[in-house]
Amino acid sequence: MLNSITSPLDIKQLDIAKLQSLAEEVRTFLIESIQKTGGHLAPNLGTIEMTIATHYVFDTPNDSFVFDVGHQAYTHKILTGRFDKMHTLRQKGGLSGFTKRSESKHDSFGAGHSSTSISAALGIAIGNGINNNNSKSIAMIGDGALTGGMSFEALNHAGDSDADLLIILNDNDMSISKNVGAMNKYLTKLISGKVYSIMKSKSLGFLEKMPKIHKFAKRSEEHLKGMVLPSTLFEELGLDYFGPIDGHDLPTLIQTLQNLKQQTKPRLLHIITKKGYGLKTAENDPCKFHSVSPISSNSSNLPSYSTVFGVWLNNTALHHKNLIAITPAMCTGSGMSEFKKNYPKQYFDVGIAEQHAITFAGGLATQGLKPIIAIYSTFLQRGYDQLIHDIALQNLNVIFAIDRAGLVGSDGATHAGSFDLSFLRCIPNLTIMVPSNAMQMYQMFNTAFETNGTICIRYPKGTSDIKNYITDEKIPLGKAKIILEGSNVAIFAFGIMVKSALTAGKKLNATVVDMRFVKPLDKALIIKLASSHTKLISIEDNVIIGGAGSAISELLHQKNINTPLSILGLQDKFSEQGEQQELYDLYELNEIGIINAVHS
Incomplete structure (x- = not known):
C-alpha cells in the first residue's frame, strides 16, 4: 500500500480497516528502514496512528502540522510523498531526520530542539486569523517536551487568545490505565462534539444571570471532570481539555479529531501512546531504542x-x-x-x-x-x-x-x-x-x-583513540603544549583537530601545538612562535567568526605582529548532515585543508 501513497489525499480514500493495515505496513517498514539508515525508532513507532489520523482529518499544506522536536515525523514524511527517499534519511544530500521547511511544503515549521511546537503553532494560528484564513494549526507535543518552560509560556499565551489552535499532547510516559476505557472514550467523544460545546456555552451563559447557581454549576463541572478525567491544569490555563484517549486506537482518534476540527478556540487533546509500540524490544527499553545507529560490522573497543x-x-x-x-x-x-x-x-x-x-x-x-x-x-x-x-x-x-x-x-x-x-x-x-x-x-x-x-x-561526539585514560594528573591552567617541533609553519590546533594537525605537520615539517585552552590562551607561546615562524595556521571545529582562531588573530593585532595567519574552521553557514568524518572532509577540517592553507 505504501507505494501508492504519494500525498495525504491518498489516505482519505481508505476505510478504517485499510487505515489500520496501512499503520502496520508503516510500522514494519520503519523497523526495517531505520535499522539500515539509523534514526529515531521508538518515538516514530509510537506516533504512527496519531499521524495517520491527523492527516486523515486535516489537510496539509493548507492546515499546518507542527511537530515538536521533529524526530517523530517519519510517518508524516512517508504520507507526504517522501516514501521513496526514506533510504536517504540522515545521509548527506538525503532526507533530514527532522521536519524541514525547505524539504517539503507539508513541513510547516522546522524542528530539532524541544518544546517549540506550541509557540510556533500559535504564531501560525494567530497569523491565519490576521490574514482571514480559516486554515487549522495543530501542534503535536510529547509529555517530555512539555517539561520545557517555553511550552508553558506558549500555553499561557494560547489560553489568553482566541486562536484556532489544536494541541495534541502525546503522552507516552504512562501506561494506558483503566480510565482509558469504553466510558472514557464515550465521554471524550461526547465533550469534543458540537452538541456538548453548544450546550455548555448556552447553559453557562444563561446561568451567569443567576450568580449563585452559576458558581455551583461551574464548581460541579470542575469536580466532575476531576473525578473522571486528569488534572484541570489546562482548563485553568484557558484551554478546553479533551482526553485522555488511546493514541493507537485509530477509529477513536479519527472521530475525536473530526469533532475537534469543528471548534475554533484553543483546545488540547490528550492521547496516551506507547513508545516503541509494535516492537517488543523497543517497548521494553524505549530509552535504548529512542535513537539507533545503522547496522554495522565495525566494532571498536575505544571509549567514547x-x-x-x-x-x-x-x-x-x-x-x-x-x-x-x-x-x-x-x-x-x-x-x-x-x-x-x-x-x-x-x-x-x-x-x-x-x-x-x-x-x-x-x-x-x-x-x-x-x-x-x-x-x-x-x-x-x-x-x-x-x-x-x-x-x-x-x-x-x-x-x-x-x-x-x-x-x-x-x-x-x-x-x-x-x-x-x-x-x-x-x-x-x-x-x-x-x-x-x-x-x-x-x-x-x-x-x-x-x-x-x-x-x-x-x-x-565519537570515540577517542586512547584506551587507558584514568589518571590523577591535572593540566596547568592556560598552558598549551608543543607536540611537534618544526620550522617555518606553526599550526595551532584545538580539540580533536590536533590529530589532523599532527599528520599534516609531519608532512610539512611544521610545529604543531595542542592548544588545550581557548580561554585563557597561552599568549606567551603564541607570540614566541609567531616571532620564529613565517606562517601560522589555526584549526578548530567551530565557526570561524568569533572562534578560537579569531582570538589568536586579536592577540597578534594587539601585539602588532604581522606573521600571516590562516584560520580554518566552519564557514558562515549552517552545516549539512551526513557521516561525521564525511562532514569534516567536506569542510576541509582535516590534513588536506591544512596543507592547502599552507600552500595557498
Missing part, C-alpha cells in the same frame, strides 16, 4: 568521550560528596547512567529544561557544592542568558561538560555544536578547555574540579 565523562564522574564522586551531576533529560546520551545508579542523591535529571538546569546549578554552587552540568553544545544555546547572568556574572563554581561539540553528523544543523566557542569566549569569568583525547579530557576534569570559577570543557 561520553563514556570517559561518566567514568570520571563515578571515580570522583567516590571521594567527593559535594559533586552534584545535573542533566536536562540526557542521562544515557551524556554517559551518566552508572552514576545515576551509584549516586542517586548526587544526581538530578531536571527534564527538558536547560534554563532551569543552569540556574539550579548556580543555586547549588552558592551552598558550597560543586555542580557539573552535562549538556549537549546545541542545547547549551537554550540557556545562554542563565549562563551569563546567573553563573558567570556571579563567578560561581560550576563545571559545564559540553558534549557533542563540533559536527555531530547525521542529525545535521539542528544538533551541530558549531557555535559554542564563539558564544562562550565573549563571556567574562569563563575558562574554556578543549581536550584532544580521552586522557587529556580526564585530566581537564580533574583540573576543573579543583579550580574555582566557571569552567567549560567541550568535547565531540
Whole structure:
C-alpha cells in the first residue's frame, strides 16, 4: 500500500480497516528502514496512528502540522510523498531526520530542539486569523517536551487568545490505565462534539444571570471532570481539555479529531501512546531504542568521550560528596547512567529544561557544592542568558561538560555544536578547555574540579583513540603544549583537530601545538612562535567568526605582529548532515585543508 501513497489525499480514500493495515505496513517498514539508515525508532513507532489520523482529518499544506522536536515525523514524511527517499534519511544530500521547511511544503515549521511546537503553532494560528484564513494549526507535543518552560509560556499565551489552535499532547510516559476505557472514550467523544460545546456555552451563559447557581454549576463541572478525567491544569490555563484517549486506537482518534476540527478556540487533546509500540524490544527499553545507529560490522573497543565523562564522574564522586551531576533529560546520551545508579542523591535529571538546569546549578554552587552540568553544545544555546547572568556574572563554581561539540553528523544543523566557542569566549569569568583525547579530557576534569570559577570543557561526539585514560594528573591552567617541533609553519590546533594537525605537520615539517585552552590562551607561546615562524595556521571545529582562531588573530593585532595567519574552521553557514568524518572532509577540517592553507 505504501507505494501508492504519494500525498495525504491518498489516505482519505481508505476505510478504517485499510487505515489500520496501512499503520502496520508503516510500522514494519520503519523497523526495517531505520535499522539500515539509523534514526529515531521508538518515538516514530509510537506516533504512527496519531499521524495517520491527523492527516486523515486535516489537510496539509493548507492546515499546518507542527511537530515538536521533529524526530517523530517519519510517518508524516512517508504520507507526504517522501516514501521513496526514506533510504536517504540522515545521509548527506538525503532526507533530514527532522521536519524541514525547505524539504517539503507539508513541513510547516522546522524542528530539532524541544518544546517549540506550541509557540510556533500559535504564531501560525494567530497569523491565519490576521490574514482571514480559516486554515487549522495543530501542534503535536510529547509529555517530555512539555517539561520545557517555553511550552508553558506558549500555553499561557494560547489560553489568553482566541486562536484556532489544536494541541495534541502525546503522552507516552504512562501506561494506558483503566480510565482509558469504553466510558472514557464515550465521554471524550461526547465533550469534543458540537452538541456538548453548544450546550455548555448556552447553559453557562444563561446561568451567569443567576450568580449563585452559576458558581455551583461551574464548581460541579470542575469536580466532575476531576473525578473522571486528569488534572484541570489546562482548563485553568484557558484551554478546553479533551482526553485522555488511546493514541493507537485509530477509529477513536479519527472521530475525536473530526469533532475537534469543528471548534475554533484553543483546545488540547490528550492521547496516551506507547513508545516503541509494535516492537517488543523497543517497548521494553524505549530509552535504548529512542535513537539507533545503522547496522554495522565495525566494532571498536575505544571509549567514547561520553563514556570517559561518566567514568570520571563515578571515580570522583567516590571521594567527593559535594559533586552534584545535573542533566536536562540526557542521562544515557551524556554517559551518566552508572552514576545515576551509584549516586542517586548526587544526581538530578531536571527534564527538558536547560534554563532551569543552569540556574539550579548556580543555586547549588552558592551552598558550597560543586555542580557539573552535562549538556549537549546545541542545547547549551537554550540557556545562554542563565549562563551569563546567573553563573558567570556571579563567578560561581560550576563545571559545564559540553558534549557533542563540533559536527555531530547525521542529525545535521539542528544538533551541530558549531557555535559554542564563539558564544562562550565573549563571556567574562569563563575558562574554556578543549581536550584532544580521552586522557587529556580526564585530566581537564580533574583540573576543573579543583579550580574555582566557571569552567567549560567541550568535547565531540565519537570515540577517542586512547584506551587507558584514568589518571590523577591535572593540566596547568592556560598552558598549551608543543607536540611537534618544526620550522617555518606553526599550526595551532584545538580539540580533536590536533590529530589532523599532527599528520599534516609531519608532512610539512611544521610545529604543531595542542592548544588545550581557548580561554585563557597561552599568549606567551603564541607570540614566541609567531616571532620564529613565517606562517601560522589555526584549526578548530567551530565557526570561524568569533572562534578560537579569531582570538589568536586579536592577540597578534594587539601585539602588532604581522606573521600571516590562516584560520580554518566552519564557514558562515549552517552545516549539512551526513557521516561525521564525511562532514569534516567536506569542510576541509582535516590534513588536506591544512596543507592547502599552507600552500595557498
